Amino acid sequence: MSNELNNLLEENKNLKRKIRELEEQLNNQTVAQKIKKEEKVSNKYVLENSNYDIPELVKKEELSNDEKIRYSRQMLMRNFDADCQLKLANSSVLIVGAGGLGSTAILYLGSAGFGRIGIVDDDVVEGTNLHRQVIHDETKIGMSKALSAQETIKRLNSKCECYVYKELLTRENAISIMKPYDIVIDATDNVCATYLINDACVLSKKVLIQASALRMEGQLSVFNYKNGPCYRCLNPVPPPAEAIGKCNVNGVLGVVPGIMGCFQALEAIKIAAGLEASYSQKLLIFDGEIGKIRIVKTRPKQENCSVCGKNPTVTSLIDYEDFCHMKKCEIKTDITSNNSNNNRITCEEYNDIMKANKPHILIDVRPNEAFKMSSLPNAINIPKLELANNAEKIKELMKKKAEEANEKKVPLYLLCRSGVTSTNSIPILKEHGIDCKDIIGGLLEWKAKIDPNFPIV
Amino acid sequence: MVKITLAFGGGMEILFNNTKEREIELPDNVVNMKDLIAYMKDNLLQERPELFVLNDTVRPGIIVLINNCDWEIEGNLEYQLENGDEITFISTLHGG
Numbered sequence: 001m002s003n004e005l006n007n008l009l010e011e012n013k014n015l016k017r018k019i020r021e022l023e024e025q026l027n028n029q030t031v032a033q034k035i036k037k038e039e040k041v042s043n044k045y046v047l048e049n050s051n052y053d054i055p056e057l058v059k060k061e062e063l064s065n066d067e068k069i070r071y072s073r074q075m076l077m078r079n080f081d082a083d084c085q086l087k088l089a090n091s092s093v094l095i096v097g098a099g100g101l102g103s104t105a106i107l108y109l110g111s112a113g114f115g116r117i118g119i120v121d122d123d124v125v126e127g128t129n130l131h132r133q134v135i136h137d138e139t140k141i142g143m144s145k146a147l148s149a150q151e152t153i154k155r156l157n158s159k160c161e162c163y164v165y166k167e168l169l170t171r172e173n174a175i176s177i178m179k180p181y182d183i184v185i186d187a188t189d190n191v192c193a194t195y196l197i198n199d200a201c202v203l204s205k206k207v208l209i210q211a212s213a214l215r216m217e218g219q220l221s222v223f224n225y226k227n228g229p230c231y232r233c234l235n236p237v238p239p240p241a242e243a244i245g246k247c248n249v250n251g252v253l254g255v256v257p258g259i260m261g262c263f264q265a266l267e268a269i270k271i272a273a274g275l276e277a278s279y280s281q282k283l284l285i286f287d288g289e290i291g292k293i294r295i296v297k298t299r300p301k302q303e304n305c306s307v308c309g310k311n312p313t314v315t316s317l318i319d320y321e322d323f324c325h326m327k328k329c330e331i332k333t334d335i336t337s338n339n340s341n342n343n344r345i346t347c348e349e350y351n352d353i354m355k356a357n358k359p360h361i362l363i364d365v366r367p368n369e370a371f372k373m374s375s376l377p378n379a380i381n382i383p384k385l386e387l388a389n390n391a392e393k394i395k396e397l398m399k400k401k402a403e404e405a406n407e408k409k410v411p412l413y414l415l416c417r418s419g420v421t422s423t424n425s426i427p428i429l430k431e432h433g434i435d436c437k438d439i440i441g442g443l444l445e446w447k448a449k450i451d452p453n454f455p456i457v
Numbered sequence: 458m459v460k461i462t463l464a465f466g467g468g469m470e471i472l473f474n475n476t477k478e479r480e481i482e483l484p485d486n487v488v489n490m491k492d493l494i495a496y497m498k499d500n501l502l503q504e505r506p507e508l509f510v511l512n513d514t515v516r517p518g519i520i521v522l523i524n525n526c527d528w529e530i531e532g533n534l535e536y537q538l539e540n541g542d543e544i545t546f547i548s549t550l551h552g553g
Contacts, residue, residue, distance in 0.1 A: 189553040211553070213550060214467070214550045214551070219467070235549060239516065239549060244518075294525055299527045385471075
């Protein structure tokens with residue numbers, strides 16, 4: 001009897017497993033079919049191959065009854081009436097970037113009643129995006145961000161025409177892509193794109209709503225609005241490449257770009273509805289950590305601005321990577337890695353050292369927060385900025401380790417995320433008379449070559 | 458003696474002891490913004506001067522505010538510091 005019971009239980013277990021597998025297969029198939037179907041259906045609204053012509057937005061004389069009901073709650077306001085809502089229906093806005101800023105901006109602009117929105121993004125949805133890029137979801141991983149955002153908007157507001165451009169905005173296509181739109185939103189994540197979008201907006205006379213976010217901070221301004229300044233008036237010279245922080249290195253709290261994207265949507269709605277923009281010649285500086293919002297007055301339009309001034313030198317779009325020293329930066333990193341190879345070891349070499357239990361010291365020079373999230377088991381954390389102050393401590397550690405191992409000296413290795421910070425840390429220790437090597441490619445390379453489960457991206 | 462508040466943001470605080478706001482008393486020879494930047498570089502900056510100064514002014518990509526107003530409107534390097542001023546250094550952000 002018990003034998004029979006056991007057999008039945010076992011059979012039951014196997015059948016359950018099989019059901020699970022089949023369900024999973026079916027689910028994957030429907031998702032794939034769905035994506036394929038969506039791509040086909042939305043084809044008319046996907047613009048590519050340098051063909052960016054779209055029909056002119058049909059201007060309405062009056063809102064339909066459906067529209068009046070749908071938007072009734074925002075048309076009841078004293079200062080935002082039916083005329084304002086009608087202006088929205090006859091307006092178009094282009095959002096460059098469907099990431100953290102773009103997600104909330106697009107959601108609110110798609111819901112607000114704009115006649116037409118355009119979305120530019122060449123990237124695909126990744127799992128690490130989802131904590132802040134709330135227009136996408138788990139079922140969209142691997143899908144084009146532009147298409148994913150379009151799909152969301154179609155579900156949210158089928159009356160809103162949503163055109164998408166699954167490509168990078170460049171000096172070649174920027175002017176043509178922007179042409180049919182009234183307002184442009186910069187929701188990109190890099191300095192080159194910001195200068196490109198600014199210049200293209202000045203050259204094609206579009207209002208620009210620019211924002212950015214990092215860690216718990218955000219900034220926003222409206223440019224090229226009613227004779228106000230442009231981005232270049234405020235920032236004539238781009239920052240040095242090494243001074244620029246990025247979300248994938250410095251981190252960003254998901255809600256912060258969301259807040260800034262909402263501010264962008266608000267400004268776009270006001271401008272399209274014929275109300276006054278609030279942040280022209282003003283800068284909104286948001287600090288979510290200390291709960292502070294500054295709204296500061298900036299300089300007016302600059303006569304000597306190289307793109308919007310009296311005698312502009314930028315009269316067509318330029319090479320923005322060159323302008324922002326991004327090319328130089330890449331080359332510089334290359335040279336460092338080539339020149340000092342005798343100061344470096346590979347991940348494989350370090351793995352051998354670790355496996356053979358050879359006495360050594362490993363210092364992880366990343367910031368404390370990154371180290372806490374993931375690190376190698378035998379690493380100690382001294383962030384690059386604190387190396388100099390800890391030079392004596394490091395010397396003592398090395399001495400102690402050498403004594404323990406009964407050797408004259410033990411090697412010191414430095415490690416970081418990608419191998420750039422660790423290389424740049426070598427001279428700091430050299431200055432204090434400490435010899436060391438660093439690990440080429442850092443923990444990213446470690447993940448690629450040695451441990452695919454290492455939690456770093 | 459002139460007492461002012463220094464405020465930092467956008468990552469600039471990392472170069473200044475990770476403090477977003479602090480009060481300082483200025484020595485008598487620090488009278489304008491040019492003096493202040495040199496003083497900060499020599500006395501308050503912890504690391505990497507190239508991320509703060511370039512050619513005797515702040516590097517490109519730092520928004521400088523004098524009492525919450527763009528320093529360009531207030532006279533830039535020549536602005537004469539007054540007791541109670543709030544001087545803010547915020548790095549432009551590029552992320553989203």
